[in-house]
Amino acid sequence: MDKAALQAVIDEYRKVNEEYPIRQGDYTANLLHDSKVQGFSEIKDMINMGFCEFRDFNYYRIDSVSKDEVGKLYENREKSLEKWLSSEETEDLFNKKEKAFLLERYHQMKTPLYYEDYDGWKSALHYAQTIVMLVMLVSAFLVSGIFPNEFSWKADSIFFSTKYGRVRGTRAKLIAGLIVVTAIYWMIIALYSVIVLGCLGFDGGNVMIQTGFWYWKSFYNITYMQLYLLTIVSGYIGTLFCLLLSMLISAKTHTAVVAVTIPFAILVLPLFLSNFHFLKGTLGVFPDQLLQINEIINIFNLYQIGGKIVGSIPIMMVIYPILSVTLLPIIYCTYHKTEIK
Incomplete structure (x- = not known):
């Protein structure tokens, strides 16, 4: 899933959004929308998680991610971890060596990730x-x-x-x-x-x-x-x-x-x-x-x-x-x- 593949997902998602928009309180319309994005839902979730704060998840974050920005998905994964490890929340959770270890393991993940049905x-x-x-x-x-x-x-x-x-x-x-x-x-x-x-x-x-x-x-x-x-x-x-x-x-x-x-x-x-x-x-x-x-x-x-x-x-x-x-x-x-x- 390189930049081009991620951009294709963004395009497909916006096409579905235009044709089958989410309507608050309309269960049938929302269910139809979800069925149309099911084929690439996991990649959509990756984009949502990649551009949220490390401890947060926003189901609709993909709506505000631009095609140029989505190419930085893997880079942003490392940055979100680094930002979280630098916060006061982790002061008592990890020492410097442990934080460095986690950042190194994140950096070692080979990108772009390969994806197929599993x-x-x-x-x-x-x-x-x-x-x-x-x-x-x-x-x-x-x-x-x-x-x-x-x-x-x-x-x-x-x-x-x-x-x-x-x-x-x-x-x-x-x-x-x-x-x-x-x-x-x-x-x-x-x-x-x-x-x-x-x-x-x-x-x-x-x-x-x-x-x-x-x-x-x-x-x-x-x-x-x-x-x-x-x-x-x-x-x-x-x-x-x-x-x-x-x-x-x-x-x-x-x-x-x-x-x-x-x-x-x-x-x-x-x-x-x-x-x-x-x-x-x-x-x-x-x-x-x-x-x-x-x-x-x-x-x-x-x-x-x-x-x-x-x-x-x-x-x-x-x-x-x-x-x-x-x-x-x-x-x-x-x-x-x-x-x-």
Whole structure:
């Protein structure tokens, strides 16, 4: 979408406005107007956002944007961020390094942006978060009983007194949990992806996410295909970590009731703690964030590590795989050393 393409959108929009003007209180006329601009509505929204203040949105801003001015859309995106970061509102939000990092990431976005229809990827992303959370909650009921079963069946004394009960039996339970979580997750995600993308198409995977209304302000310069892959991979990492934690609790407490509540607690707890400002940094890398990447990718969660500024997503993509691997021997040792009473 170079200057010529943006100017063509302006021309087309004004042509529609003349033929189907918006009339206050006339629902039918306004609905007809919206249907005529639907084909380029996202580009129209880009223009609206690009020429509004960083924290504002004016649906009718395009009406006052000239053809010469619209060519400065991408330049204005950087300027609006710079202006907002220079305001008093951000004094306590970001330090100088963080502000410089954000401006640099905005500057690194390659322009002009390429645009084509990406309904398939947009729809897949829209429901992916819900699918991931449902898979995690359903899997929680399945894996929470793997370790406590012997205790609920009053067979723990037999299990732990057998020759290979503590060693191979514990290992088999752990492997079974991993297989259940992995198989269910990827089978459902694969089925979901094939249905949605198969029906709506794979086109538009190389379109940058900044072309969309919700991601215009994101500092992660990635495509819709990359965002979808990131969403499902991070969803698996988050699901695996939460369910391994659930398995650890079940191995320690010998009851599935407590263990099955862990995934629910991880999802709900941040809602109650979000009002505590001093916990903002911790909540920004809480495991629930891995299950909603397509939302937090728009949030400016920044951290300083070794003098470098990084976003929360790269941190979580490193930390939680390591924590998940660390939980495996802990679960094994916890159940392996169970005392028979």
